[in-house]
Amino acid sequence: MRNRFLALVLTTVRSSTLFSRSGLSELGGGGRVWMVPLAVAGIGMLGVLFVLMAVHMYMGVLELGVMTGTPEMVFFVATLLTWLFLVFLGIAVVMSVFYFSSDIPALIPLPIPAREVIGAKFVVLLLYSYLLCALGFLPALFVYSGRMGPSAYVILSGLANFVLLPVIPAAVAVMFVFVLNRVISFSRYRTLLEVLGNSLFLIVIIGAQLVLPRLMIGNDPQKVARVLLEKGSLFALLGKLMPPAKLIAKSIAGSDGPGVHLLGVFLLTGAVCLVMVVLGERIFYEGYIMQSQVADVPRRVAGVRGILQFMERSGFLRLRPPILALVSREWAILRSNSTFLFQSFSEVVVFPLLLVVFRLSAGSPLDALPAWLFESDAWSLCCGGVAVMLCGISSIYPSSVSKEGSLFGLSLTLPVRGSAQALAKLLFGLQFTLSAFFLNLVLLIVIFQMHPASLLYVVPMGLTALVFFGSVGVLVDVHRPLLAWTHPQQAMKSNMNVLIVMGIDVLAIAVVGFIVVRLLIAGLAPREAGFLTAGIFGILDFLVLRFLARSADSRYSFGFEV
């Protein structure tokens, strides 16, 4: 008989992480053994890049610390950065591990105290956290030892602190999530929370792109040191902001009495864990057993669906055309999980956001461009082309059938032609890409001085091109859908169809672009070139749509085996 807690920890780790034989075989499942080394190589490369960046930054911080007589400041910064990342990213992981994990309803009826379940889940959380700690904290230890000379105490204390490092931020994230669940029901608002979390992450990434270059370019370390020294001890100043991080920094460097601070770190970590367990035991299970499930209460439906429902109730619309019902079903598929929702909406907003960031970070964006390009007559056509390209390359279309997953069998039983189903997918996707296209055009006019009159030929060009890109995407996914997936990410982000369609789109852009550029050089006016491009894509649309309709009719009739 194994110890109950140990059995629970092992079971939780094996079942919810890849740190198990079946987890690894799942990663390399379906004969894709190459996935494991590829994943390791990919993560390793990213890790090396991150470490190089961290080493560079910590060297600067250490120099600043040496100048101000507080070299341990590098540990303070490393701890603070690692903690911030752990808390910020940890909140999503905590929600996933503690609340969206399918094993909780299986564990509650078992005679296991809540504190043991919390402990086992916390171990999983720490396993995830150590990777980030290694990347964020260990470089500081190497940099410090390299510059100040290696010392056994620093290395041992540094490693002890490394082991303890994720405990406090992980516990803080856990407690935050426990309390948050008392305010918002995770089970009811799961999709909304996930979309909000992803959006927040996107905003932070884009915000970092905006802020970091300015920080790195605009600040002189010596000037910063001088200014801060004038205000007193830099370390004392920073330490007031986050005393526990200061305690860790002092405990590693061994300043002001070696061992004392390390003991303090142990005590502090233990105290935070204790608070988490006591709090968790009181409220963790409550999220499940006090739940108030969503009942079948009729909800108000807004938007196009709301208008259609109103028309049906009022008798204006006796029979809803199947195509509208199919488009409406596409919305239901999209709303079925946060990955689909976030991915689709982020494709609409990410490029406009980048345009705004470019505008904010580059000051006058046109200064950054070569004058001959901006002053050229073809400038507006170029802007239009960029807008088409940014919106056309999308993962919405090449995953339109794949997203149905195991429910795809239902589509085959519907008494609707395959061409109508494919058309519904195209129309649905166009709602996103056309919204993004028009949003980009507005921003290009406002920020990049694209001429409004050029919309006369840019809009037809965009409409025909986007229909082409969309049709190709749906066509490829109709032919080789990825229906057997366990996580929605596989259907949309890790779908080979997305890459294939991206390749076809880029090839089409290159060929049509080459023809148009040659004609522009030969003296064709931009307006004529725009209409010509629209014409080329119009012909391509006709051909691809015909092929798509035939192909979908045939595939939906007897071409699939589900």
Place this chain on the structure above:
Amino acid sequence: MIRLQNVSKSYNKGAVQAVKNLTLTVEPGKLFGFLGPNGAGKTTTIKMIVGLLHPDAGGISVCGRDALKDPLAVKRLIGFVPDSPLLYNRMSGMAYLRFIADVFRMPAADRERIVPPLLKQFGLEDAIGSPVASYSHGMRQKLAVIAALIHEPGVLIMDEPISGLDPLSAFQLKEIMRGYCERGKTVFFSTHVMEVAERICDIVGIISKGELIACAPFPDLKRQLGEQDATLEHIFLELTHAEQVLGPGTDDRP
């Protein structure tokens, strides 16, 4: 023994009353069949007994222990099979059973004594080393049943345990349930299969719209309704769907 005293549970801040003032006692050695239409409150009641849901009001006790004040002690006494088996997909069936045995603090020798006959009985010996992810619905259901029986609980609670089982396994499970009761233990299970309830249950409870509308041995139910030749299916439909069965305006049940 299971005792529910004036138990109520509502969802959506009281908008939906799932269980209303339910009072029920299942004595030791009795096989209790819990029947009701979809959404009547069967699963909510079972979830409250096993600790998956907290009642808004009322008290629940199992073998004399208060399920709300001392849930861990009650959970040690219960074997639970949920309506859809909740299992760890990445584990093998045997690893899962070992985990359950460890959680119930079972010595390895006891585990070795109990598990193999159960595996044989349910025909899972060949698949028990494979990951649960590769199991069919029926195999998952069988594994969940074995996991509930492994610690030989005093009270067996099962939410529609027969659905998904092949005829032989369903027969075996019914035999096990009867055998349990003959050894003085309590079995509480929900089902939609009236023939099963009619044949094996000592007491039948019928819940409709959150209220217990009948609770008695099947022969007593027939006597109360004055229909000696009626089947349980007929009685159930009469009590729960009076209008559809007897026509409008005839809701004059006793």
